[in-house]
Amino acid sequence: MSGPTLRDVAKRANVSIRTVSNVVNGYAPVSDELRTRVQAVLDELDYRPNLIARNLKQGRTGMIALVVPELDVPYFAELAREVITAARAHGYVVMIDQTDGAVERERALLGRDSRAMMFDGLLLSPLAVSAEELRGRGNRIPIVLLGEHIFNGSFHHVAIDNVAAARDATAHLLGLGRRRVAAIGDQPYATGETAQLRTVGYRQAHAHAGLTVDEELIVATPHFHRKLGAQAMERLLALPDPPDAVFCYNDLLALGAIRALTRNGRRVPDDVAVVGLDDIEEGQYSTPSLTTVAPDKGEIARTAVDTLMESINGGAAIPAEIVVPHRLIIRESTTGADDPRG
Amino acid sequence: MSGPTLRDVAKRANVSIRTVSNVVNGYAPVSDELRTRVQAVLDELDYRPNLIARNLKQGRTGMIALVVPELDVPYFAELAREVITAARAHGYVVMIDQTDGAVERERALLGRDSRAMMFDGLLLSPLAVSAEELRGRGNRIPIVLLGEHIFNGSFHHVAIDNVAAARDATAHLLGLGRRRVAAIGDQPYATGETAQLRTVGYRQAHAHAGLTVDEELIVATPHFHRKLGAQAMERLLALPDPPDAVFCYNDLLALGAIRALTRNGRRVPDDVAVVGLDDIEEGQYSTPSLTTVAPDKGEIARTAVDTLMESINGGAAIPAEIVVPHRLIIRESTTGADDPRG
DNA sequence: CATGATGTCTGCATCGTTGCAGAGCTCGCA
DNA sequence: TGCGAGCTCTGCAACGATGCAGACATCATG
Numbered sequence: 189m190s191g192p193t194l195r196d197v198a199k200r201a202n203v204s205i206r207t208v209s210n211v212v213n214g215y216a217p218v219s220d221e222l223r224t225r226v227q228a229v230l231d232e233l234d235y236r237p238n239l240i241a242r243n244l245k246q247g248r249t250g251m252i253a254l255v256v257p258e259l260d261v262p263y264f265a266e267l268a269r270e271v272i273t274a275a276r277a278h279g280y281v282v283m284i285d286q287t288d289g290a291v292e293r294e295r296a297l298l299g300r301d302s303r304a305m306m307f308d309g310l311l312l313s314p315l316a317v318s319a320e321e322l323r324g325r326g327n328r329i330p331i332v333l334l335g336e337h338i339f340n341g342s343f344h345h346v347a348i349d350n351v352a353a354a355r356d357a358t359a360h361l362l363g364l365g366r367r368r369v370a371a372i373g374d375q376p377y378a379t380g381e382t383a384q385l386r387t388v389g390y391r392q393a394h395a396h397a398g399l400t401v402d403e404e405l406i407v408a409t410p411h412f413h414r415k416l417g418a419q420a421m422e423r424l425l426a427l428p429d430p431p432d433a434v435f436c437y438n439d440l441l442a443l444g445a446i447r448a449l450t451r452n453g454r455r456v457p458d459d460v461a462v463v464g465l466d467d468i469e470e471g472q473y474s475t476p477s478l479t480t481v482a483p484d485k486g487e488i489a490r491t492a493v494d495t496l497m498e499s500i501n502g503g504a505a506i507p508a509e510i511v512v513p514h515r516l517i518i519r520e521s522t523t524g525a526d527d528p529r530g
Numbered sequence: 531m532s533g534p535t536l537r538d539v540a541k542r543a544n545v546s547i548r549t550v551s552n553v554v555n556g557y558a559p560v561s562d563e564l565r566t567r568v569q570a571v572l573d574e575l576d577y578r579p580n581l582i583a584r585n586l587k588q589g590r591t592g593m594i595a596l597v598v599p600e601l602d603v604p605y606f607a608e609l610a611r612e613v614i615t616a617a618r619a620h621g622y623v624v625m626i627d628q629t630d631g632a633v634e635r636e637r638a639l640l641g642r643d644s645r646a647m648m649f650d651g652l653l654l655s656p657l658a659v660s661a662e663e664l665r666g667r668g669n670r671i672p673i674v675l676l677g678e679h680i681f682n683g684s685f686h687h688v689a690i691d692n693v694a695a696a697r698d699a700t701a702h703l704l705g706l707g708r709r710r711v712a713a714i715g716d717q718p719y720a721t722g723e724t725a726q727l728r729t730v731g732y733r734q735a736h737a738h739a740g741l742t743v744d745e746e747l748i749v750a751t752p753h754f755h756r757k758l759g760a761q762a763m764e765r766l767l768a769l770p771d772p773p774d775a776v777f778c779y780n781d782l783l784a785l786g787a788i789r790a791l792t793r794n795g796r797r798v799p800d801d802v803a804v805v806g807l808d809d810i811e812e813g814q815y816s817t818p819s820l821t822t823v824a825p826d827k828g829e830i831a832r833t834a835v836d837t838l839m840e841s842i843n844g845g846a847a848i849p850a851e852i853v854v855p856h857r858l859i860i861r862e863s864t865t866g867a868d869d870p871r872g
Numbered sequence: 873c874a875t876g877a878t879g880t881c882t883g884c885a886t887c888g889t890t891g892c893a894g895a896g897c898t899c900g901c902a
Numbered sequence: 903t904g905c906g907a908g909c910t911c912t913g914c915a916a917c918g919a920t921g922c923a924g925a926c927a928t929c930a931t932g
Contacts, residue, residue, distance in 0.1 A: 190589060191670050193918055204882045209920065217879060236670070239647040240591065241918035244582045244887050247532060250645070251625065259614065260811070265607035272601065272628055281645060283593065283625045286614055303592065303623060305581040328533050328578070414815045443815055450817045451867075469602070473756045473785055475792045475817050525793075535888055546912045551890065559909065583888035586917050 192233040201229040212237060252496060253283045253307040257315045261412075262468035263438065263485075264313070267334070270489030271311060278497050283307060289315040289411070304329055309496040315379060330499030332492045335382065344499065344507050346492040348483040348514040350382055354389025355396075356516050357435045357463045357481050362397045364522060366433035366461055369394075370405040372420040372445060373412060373437025386437050386465070405431055412437060417444025425452055432460055433522075439464035439471050439480055446474065446521065462521040476520030483514045534575040543571040554579060594838060595625045595649040599657050603754075604810035605780065605827075606655070609676070612831030613653060620839050625649060631657040631753070646671055651838040657721060672841030674834045677724065686841065686849050688834040690825040690856040692724055696731025697738075698858050699777045699805045699823050704739045706864060708775035708803055711736075712747040714762040714787060715754060715779025728779050728807070747773055754779060759786025767794055774802055775864075781806035781813050781822055788816065788863065804863040818862030825856045 194212075198205040203226060210216040211226040212235070218226070229235075243249045254271050256264040272282045283306075304310065305328075313334040332344040361369045371390045375383035387406065394401045407423060409416040417436055421444070424431055436442035442464030449456050456462055456476050464471060467482030491510055536554075540547040545568060552558040553568040554577070560568070571577075585591045596613050598606040614624045625648075646652065647670075655676040674686040703711045713732045717725035729748065736743045749765060751758040759778055763786070766773055778784035784806030791798050798804055798818050806813060809824030833852055 190918095195918080205918090206882060206920085207880085210881085213920085215920090216881085219880065222880080236647060238586075238918050239645060240582060240586045241887090242920075243648075244580075244586050244889090244918080245920050247887075249582065249648070251648070258611065259601075260604070260608045260611040262602070262604065262607070262812075265604070265610075266602045268607075268626070269600065269602040269628060272626065281625055281627060283623055284610070284614065285623060286611060303581060305578060306585075306591070306593070414811070418815075443812075447815045447817060469756070470604075470785075470812050473760075473789045475789060532888095537888080547888090548890085548912060548914095549910085552911085555890085557890090558911080561910065564910080580888050583917090584890075586888080586919090587890050589917075 190238075192235050193238065194235075197226070197229050197233055197235050200233065201226050248308050248500075249306055250279060251281050251283055251307050252309045252311060252493075253285065253304070254311045255285050255287060256313045257287050257289045259284060259286050261440065262470055263440075263466045266468060267313075267485050267489060270486050271493060274486075274489045274493035278493065280308070280493075280497075287315060308500045311492055311496060330496055332496045332499070334488065334492055342507060344492075344495050344510070346488055346495065346510045346512060348488075349511050350385035351389040351392065353465060353481045353483070353514045354386035354435065354437075355393045356389075356514075357465060358390045358393035359396065360479070360516055360518070360522065361433040361435060361461055361463060362393060362399065364433070364461060366431075367399070368402065368405065368429065368431040368433070370407065370424050370431035370434040371437070372407045372409060372417060372424075372434055372441050374406050374408040375410070376408060383437055390435060409437075409441065412441055414440045414444035414447070417441030418448040419444075421445035421448035422452070425449075425454070430460075433457075433462070434460060435463045435465075437465060439466040439468045439478060442478055442480070442521070443470065443474055446476070446478070457520070457522050457524055464521075467517060471519070474521075476525065479519045479522040480517055481514050482517050484512050487512045532580075534577050535580065536577075539568070539571050539575055539577050542575065543568050590650050590842075591648055592621060593623050593625055593649050594651045594653060594835075595627065595646070596653045597627050597629060598655045599629055599631050601626060601628050603782065604812055605782075605808045608810060609655075609827050609831060612828050613835060616828075616831045616835035620835065622650070622835075622839075629657065650842045653834055653838060672838055674838045674841070676830065676834055684849060686834075686837050686852070688830055688837065688852045688854060690830075691853050692727035693731040693734065695807060695823045695825070695856045696728035696777065696779075697735045698731075698856075699807060700732045700735035701738065702821070702858055702860070702864065703775040703777060703803055703805060704735060704741070706775070706803060708773075709741070710744065710747065710771065710773040710775070712749065712766050712773035712776040713779070714749045714751060714759060714766075714776055714783050716748050716750045717752070718750060725779055732777060751779075751783065754783055756782045756786035756789070759783030760790040761786075763787035763790035764794070767791075767796070772802075775799075775804070776802060777805045777807075779807060781808040781810045781820060784820055784822070784863070785812065785816055788818070788820070799862070799864050799866055806863075809859060813861070816863075818867065821861045821864040822859055823856050824859050826854050829854045 194205045194208045198208045207218060208226055210218050211223055252275055254268060259265055259268060268284055275282050307329060309330045311332050311334055332346060335347045358369060371387060373383055374387045391401055404427060407420040409420055417440060434445055436445055442462050446456050446462055449460055454460050464478050464480040467480045471478030471480050491512060536547045536550045539550045550568055552560050553565055594617055596610060601607055601610060610626055617624050649671060651672045653674050653676055674688060677689045700711060713729060715725055716729045733743055746769060749762040751762055759782060776787055778787055784804050788798050788804055791802055796802050806820050806822040809822045813820030813822050833854060
């Protein structure tokens with residue numbers, strides 16, 4: 189079943205196991221003559237080191253785990269891509285699991301008989317699991333959190349400034365002269381911290397502009413998928429005084445909203461301007477292309493992986509709240525098709 | 531650094547290591563009294579089994595690797611999601627790596643000092659690596675290939691019937707009365723096997739309808755991204771006699787093509803009808819929504835994982851070519867917005 | 873020639889777990 | 903009372919690799 193071991197090679201080459209190991213790793217000096225002989229046997233038997241055994245001895249696996257709510261949500265797919273690339277630069281590979289937002293799945297990687305042991309570190313994009321749980325579970329491997337900051341001060345954490353991001357998006361719409369700017373994606377309950385921050389930014393932008401928020405224009409959605417964006421938009425269109433712009437808390441909601449607008453014969457941006465958040469690739473190619481707030485995903489991934497590596501290597505003891513830059517990318521869904529390149 | 535081991539627990543509870551192990555695993559009978567006592571110490575020390583050691587002993591890791599070209603390509607993200615879910619049903623987790631179509635990355639998982647040892651099996655969606663290489667590398671872990679069949683007979687392989695899929699798509703367009711149906715995505719070179727099969731299907735549909743193919747209407751693209759779909763469409767529109775329909779070899783190409791059409795003032799489907807392939811979620815929400823050929827991704831993932839598990843467990847010795855069903859999903863991009871639900 | 877430095881190579885212990893064989897002990901039954 | 907069966911529990915070896923200390927040979931040097 190399993191391939192040849194150091195012992196097999198050693199026996200065949202009439203040398204000690206240790207010497208074969210030395211040849212394989214180049215650790216200790218081995219005479220050219222012997223090296224050649226051993227190497228020949230290694231090649232002959234097609235020896236490959238058993239990484240599990242090596243890991244056991246060295247206490248490391250060279251793997252980190254990335255846990256996201258849903259891998260087929262473009263934002264997370266794009267983020268996962270960047271994480272895999274960033275990890276590779278450290279010689280690491282990435283195990284990916286998805287929680288579907290289910291607490292028990294998030295817990296699974298932290299729990300007693302978990303596989304957490306198999307990984308040197310964990311990148312977690314939490315939806316449901318609480319801070320106390322994370323702390324209480326006595327995890328032994330370093331953790332870096334992505335995109336939430338509800339665990340303030342207890343864990344390393346990498347995210348954009350959500351308040352500022354939402355403020356920028358809303359201000360852009362107000363700056364275009366829109367006066368009834370709706371918000372889609374609020375989550376006014378315990379685990380909706382990120383959404384709530386965005387609502388804060390939405391309100392701040394109104395305050396800055398000396399405008400009051402029509403509470404009717406804030407629509408909550410339990411999650412951030414296209415369908416809910418479309419539904420929320422339908423509801424807004426049914427209002428006696430519908431909005432002339434909408435800030436969606438992510439791009440999928442925005443694309444769903446645009447779809448609903450189109451279906452109802454409204455023109456984007458002429459009748460209703462739309463801004464999203466995430467800058468998923470899809471938004472560049474949608475019709476109209478999507479104005480959005482772009483978090484620097486590469487930077488998020490690199491920073492998170494670098495921080496995790498530091499933790500793994502014993503450094504970075506003090507949990508750090510790391511803020512990654514974002515920027516507003518203006519496309520057709522707010523300013524129309526002036527730019528022929530789209 | 532590392533947590534308590536069986537030995538630590540054993541010492542503290544004044545029992546043998548083996549007994550602690552028995553309590554942890556419930557393997558052998560242990561008296562209630564002792565079990566309680568040991569369990570108390572386990573809890574006290576917050577013992578977690580070291581899975582690496584367990585794996586070394588058992589020769590399994592409970593992990594499989596999934597290697598795809600690009601994780602942020604929606605099709606692969608959706609497939610990865612299904613694979614993770616399917617693997618979970620077998621108690622397995624999934625390491626994901628991306629190759630970016632680079633041969634050396636594909637090789638990396640097969641090569642001498644690879645991490646392949648860390649996994650019980652490998653799901654590979656190959657772009658560049660050749661059959662001989664796969665065979666020659668003497669991989670010790672079972673492999674199941676996804677979406678290609680160039681390794682005919684040598685490996686387990688799961689895919690849709692690409693010829694039939696392309697034929698169905700093209701026939702749909704011809705059935706709508708379109709007479710200049712273009713094809714975007716041919717890859718007339720060594721590693722473009724899948725694309726070539728789709729071209730075969732495209733030609734078959736024409737033959738069935740008693741039509742000849744205008745070779746000018748077949749546009750090759752080195753890969754399957756939105757941008758290339760748009761570029762190819764621009765080129766087709768520049769023809770003296772442009773197409774009135776186009777079959778794109780995947781949905782991203784199709785979405786890019788639609789984008790190009792819209793930008794050039796053509797109406798979809800009135801002026802040009804568009805069909806894609808993959809049925810990514812985005813196509814349901816695009817404007818217009820995208821007619822496409824839908825492979826059963828859940829079935830692909832389940833079949834592939836099940837087959838891999840059989841191989842891992844010693845069964846399924848004969849490499850099997852497994853064909854997974856597909857179906858045509860008709861949406862606005864070919865028949866217009868009759869359906870108000872989109 | 874003795875000494876120590878250097879260069880090669882080896883064996884033992886170890887990582888933390890589980891498989892296996894067997895040691896005690898208790899108990900029932902003849 | 904004696905004996906085997908059954909129940910608990912234990913120690914040893916092993917998975918396949920690496921860390922460490924040291925053995926041995928060679929060589930230069932005083």
